Amino acid sequence: MRMVDVISKKRDGKELTTEEINFFIEGYTKGIIPDYQASALAMAIFFQDMNNRERADLTMAMVNSGETIDLSAIHGIKVDKHSTGGVGDTTTLVLAPLVAALDIPVAKMSGRGLGHTGGTIDKLESVPGFHVEITKSEFIDLVNRDKVAVIGQTGNLTPADKKLYALRDVTGTVESIPLIASSIMSKKIAAGANAIVLDVKTGVGAFMKTDKDAEKLAHAMVKIGNDVGRNTMAIISDMSQPLGFAIGNALEVKEAIDTLKGEGPEDLTELVLTLGSQMVVLAKKAKTLEEARKMLVQVIKNGKALDKFKVFLKNQGGDSSIVDNPEKLPQAKYKIDVPALKGGFVSNIVADEIGIAAMILGAGRATKDDKIDLAVGLMLRKKVGYKVEKGDTLVTIYSNREDVNEVIAKIYENITISDHAQKPVLIHEIITS
Numbered sequence: 001m002r003m004v005d006v007i008s009k010k011r012d013g014k015e016l017t018t019e020e021i022n023f024f025i026e027g028y029t030k031g032i033i034p035d036y037q038a039s040a041l042a043m044a045i046f047f048q049d050m051n052n053r054e055r056a057d058l059t060m061a062m063v064n065s066g067e068t069i070d071l072s073a074i075h076g077i078k079v080d081k082h083s084t085g086g087v088g089d090t091t092t093l094v095l096a097p098l099v100a101a102l103d104i105p106v107a108k109m110s111g112r113g114l115g116h117t118g119g120t121i122d123k124l125e126s127v128p129g130f131h132v133e134i135t136k137s138e139f140i141d142l143v144n145r146d147k148v149a150v151i152g153q154t155g156n157l158t159p160a161d162k163k164l165y166a167l168r169d170v171t172g173t174v175e176s177i178p179l180i181a182s183s184i185m186s187k188k189i190a191a192g193a194n195a196i197v198l199d200v201k202t203g204v205g206a207f208m209k210t211d212k213d214a215e216k217l218a219h220a221m222v223k224i225g226n227d228v229g230r231n232t233m234a235i236i237s238d239m240s241q242p243l244g245f246a247i248g249n250a251l252e253v254k255e256a257i258d259t260l261k262g263e264g265p266e267d268l269t270e271l272v273l274t275l276g277s278q279m280v281v282l283a284k285k286a287k288t289l290e291e292a293r294k295m296l297v298q299v300i301k302n303g304k305a306l307d308k309f310k311v312f313l314k315n316q317g318g319d320s321s322i323v324d325n326p327e328k329l330p331q332a333k334y335k336i337d338v339p340a341l342k343g344g345f346v347s348n349i350v351a352d353e354i355g356i357a358a359m360i361l362g363a364g365r366a367t368k369d370d371k372i373d374l375a376v377g378l379m380l381r382k383k384v385g386y387k388v389e390k391g392d393t394l395v396t397i398y399s400n401r402e403d404v405n406e407v408i409a410k411i412y413e414n415i416t417i418s419d420h421a422q423k424p425v426l427i428h429e430i431i432t433s
């Protein structure tokens with residue numbers, strides 16, 4: 001087989017065989033196929049697309065390009081959740097203990113954040129003592145015993161995707177549905193998931209900026225998952241403004257605790273219940289999404305979800321007393337209220353720019369080696385659709401630096417107050433098959 005023939009075939013809009021896709025992924029991973037040929041094929045795929053069979057084959061070829069995590073020693077159906085990424089997305093912190101409280105195994109492999117905000121591990125590390133450096137066997141034992149554990153990224157998973165994604169980044173071929181969908185799904189499958197729930201974000205703060213693109217991606221991923229034997233569901237959710245009120249690591253842990261108590265922000269709570277219901281159904285603990293939601297609401301009400309969070313933190317060295325005493329979380333030295341300059345309704349909070357404002361304070365990393373300040377971040381006091389009077393606090397800045405003029409300027413630039421505004425719709429679509 002010659003790579004040039006594979007490229008020409010796709011360039012002419014023809015369907016690639018399983019063997020041709022495997023030939024490409026294996027050869028590219030090993031360095032036998034050069035970047036220039038891989039980028040030509042990526043561009044051909046960008047223009048000519050791939051059918052469902054090709055997409056499933058590409059996904060599995062990337063899964064098989066490296067190690068895979070074997071979670072078969074964990075009893076039950078392992079459902080993983082993936083979000084395409086947003087600002088102030090505290091969902092995983094809430095979902096993990098919440099779903100585990102229903103005896104569904106949550107074996108989470110997570111990463112650190114880059115850019116706007118921290119990743120799940122960064123957030124959890126704001127709990128004193130908590131760590132994710134546990135062995136594979138400790139991880140499995142914890143999930144079997146208490147149903148939830150988080151481990152840092154281990155192993156050489158999907159090396160083909162790492163290489164191809166980096167290449168796409170510099171060859172104008174990131175924005176291709178088959179390439180994005182196979183990239184995301186291959187990572188979830190390699191990490192051992194039996195079933196997958198996807199939160200595809202839409203809006204200015206999201207990777208997919210329009211509903212139409214988000215819809216295409218969500219449907220593509222659900223199709224791939226189901227075609228390769230991993231039951232998959234998805235939702236499309238709003239990321240035009242940040243999720244919840246808190247943006248920043250310790251602040252989001254506090255927000256997660258509030259949500260597990262049933263006292264969290266309305267949007268975060270709704271998102272968690274929607275995604276959680278899909279996880280419960282995929283784990284086969286409920287037949288319908290409605291039944292699943294009732295079960296989730298119940299473990300919030302009876303305190304089991306919060307108890308599970310304590311056990312989870314303690315199991316991994318964390319001080320679980322922060323749940324009842326959140327003031328033990330890292331605290332910022334300065335709290336600065338940013339007042340509204342006029343009255344009206346909040347009509348826009350630009351999610352990604354507000355995320356960058358939090359990053360400037362030190363809540364996120366600009367480069368991989370930056371150190372994060374766990375205490376700092378932003379608390380939104382008004383969200384889109386809220387009425388404000390002149391002088392009301394729009395945002396509270398939590399900072400360890402006294403000079404926050406740059407951050408204040410960014411907040412004013414990216415929060416709009418108008419005469420009218422409506423609360424945005426949070427869940428745009430629910431995709432179950």
Ligand code: URA
Pocket residue numbers: 165174179180181183184207
């Ligand atoms: N995120 C991924 O993991 N892969 C893509 O191709 C795009 C976004």
Ligand code: CA
Pocket residue numbers: 087088089090243244245246247252255
């Ligand atoms: Ca939040």
